[in-house]
Amino acid sequence: MSAQFQSGARPQTDPRLGEVVLAARNVAKSYGNVHALKGVNFDIHRGQVTTLFGENGAGKSTLMKILSGVIQPTSGEIVLDGLPVSFGNSTEARDRGISIIHQELSLAPNLSVRDNIFMGREIMGASGVDFAEEERQCRKLMAELEEEIDPLTPVEDLRLGQQQIVEIARALSVDSRILIMDEPTSALSATEVEVLFKVIRDLTSKGVSIVYISHHLEEALQITDHAVVLRDGTMTAYAPRAEIDLEWIVRNMVGENYDLGSPPEGHALGAVALSVRDLTVPDPKGADYNVVDRLSLDIRAGEVVCIYGLMGAGRTELLETVAGRLRASGGEVVLEGREISHLSIAERIARGLALVPEDRQRDGLVQTMSVGENLSLASIASFTRGLFTRRKAERALIDASIREVTVKTSGPAAAIGSLSGGNQQKVVIGKMLATKPRVIMLDEPSRGIDIGAKAEVFKLLAEEAKRGLAVVYSTSEVGECLSIAHRIIVMHKGRISAEFDSTVSKEKIMAASGESVAA
């Protein structure tokens, strides 16, 4: 049904596909003895969307950075309009009409939306920068993206999804022929994604070629014309849209069938472990509304509860308040029968309440410390006797953690930055599990990790639940709700809008969250 390729094979040439504008020929990239790309062929067709699928570390971002001139390939060549080219840097590539939206936001938070969009290529008038013209163009872009953002708002005042819109607007403002989008929708709401797709269709009809990368497979399938799958630095499959489906992508990405598991069974649920009563949390940035609004929730020992909601539904704030990072203005949090609202984060951890935060780089990991030191960070007290820490006890704890959460690392002394995203996430989870919690809360535990690691994380949580741990995880991917959760709670604007058991359909969940099901 579809063409399968060995490494180094060329994609089929099919007259329907349209002219190839930019192509990679046998491109390889090595860092020392690490081969990020091992001879990849990749075609971008005029006026069409090519989606690149692959797990973390498969080489997607590396390939895109090579095509956009950010880095140079070790071998192989880049062909633009049939002629070999080499870009010294991303500005040269931009001048040839290739621009890229990076996965990580690269905005200056202190500058306004307008200044960010025109950063580095300001429009010059007779007397310095022509701010009026910049503002006019900026408004036009925002109208196109159907986003009500004032060009003069500082970027730091925008929520993450809006910042991503600004990043997209910046790439659009260049009028490039080839636009590379690396995970452009990770923080966008369903409506915003719809608008973005409309913009993409608009661009392709004007002859702009798009390369699209996303972990959100279903979403990517809606927009793509071709799919290319990378695995371990080689291209494993290529096919036009008509010939592929979700199952095909996943199979080629991981090489086998994967599902995220099912709710753990065969164990009795215990007493209520965590109980939240009428919890109210004011907006942490000081806006005049409650991000969590008189919310009540009970979780029993051994139960897995999924909290689903869009960005800004208040999931993160709910979990951070229960963990003790944010202050509630009303209501109470009861852990195993004891009110804990007045306790510090450390005291809550000691009582058995652990949070795995949403943003592992910002809130989860200490980059200057080793894998082992990160794993033991939350349970230092358990291996401290008197004034000093005991190395043997610490080492035992770290080794047990690495085994339990199956971190792939060269050893406890390895730098945390040497791990892949999925393994970094496992370290954060392992760190909190090492505190021997009774209740663990995970805020978007699958964000930015590949499907294999995702399945491992969910399997681990299901096993812990069987041993009596109460598990709460939040997600914005509806497919994850229906995996291991016994109960699905949908949050919308700080309140619980619906509650389902594990037999519910995706459509019902999405409808309760205020998302457009038509998508």
Add this chain to the structure above:
Amino acid sequence: MSDTTLARSAAAKPAFSLGRLLLEGRAFFALIAIVAVFSFLSPNYFTVSNFLIMASHVAIYGILAVGMLLVILNGGIDLSVGSILALSGVVAGALMQGVELPALGVILYPPVWAVVVLTCTLGALVGAVNGVLIAWFKVPAFVATLGVMYVARGVALLMTNGLTYNNLSGRPELGNTGFDWLGFNRLAGIPISVLVLSGIAILAGLMLSRSAFGRWLYASGGNERAADLSGVPVKRVKITVYTLSGILSAVAGLVLSSQLTSAGPTAGTTYELTAIAAVVIGGAALTGGRGTVRGTMLGAFVIGFLSDGLVIIGVSSYWQTVFTGAVIVLAVLMNSIQYGKGTRKS
């Protein structure tokens, strides 16, 4: 996926190479180079007595630098150490002159140990003010300690009206002699000040490498939000490091006034910068989370041995300033080479 992960972590492991060794041990090699060059240039440099004298000079910077290291590991900076040093010296001097209590009509002459305790308490208090301003009131460390730097210096000047206490020896009939012990006496031929420095360095080293507090400090300096969510009392850590820095500044103030047998309100001007330089030369990152006591000690000795060496071979003090500056810039350059590589991701 497992292949790439393993390969990546293997690549992250430092491969042995001469360049790498020179980069990581740079402060040590710099110190050896300095000793070698000056020993070649002056016959008086490479002698035990000269090393001991130089070491007693280094003691002042070294003690300050240990406190500064703790603060820098936390991701902060303490500009007030030079002023706390002067204030402590002046307060110690005033206490040695006797404290008059007009209400009771008596003059108290506290014994030297009491002077030391009171002075260190004062240093701790001033340091705690820094810490509270920074941890609770969210004043940037640079600004808070800059303010305290001016205030402490001003108070020292007010207390003495700009003059210097020249008589710190005490009187035998009052039982408060012995202040010069810190600066002049030797145990087994080693100046007391050097022993004080060694003791402080060993304690700080143990604290950083073996205690829970040390781990808290590295974690909150590396990523305060992550440390906070892992249950590290980040505010308490912050206040503690500034308090410790204050105490160590007071100790340095006592050692310095004992060495000089006088306590003046202008002592220790710009010493905060020397201490920062020692920490940086020792390989600590100003962004926090990276650095060791061993490195900081090497940094302090590099600065001390370099400037004393230049004095011994008779180079103008203006040139000393130039050399010291060049060494600092070189050290920071090396730091960014070392840490820049580690953090870059593919």
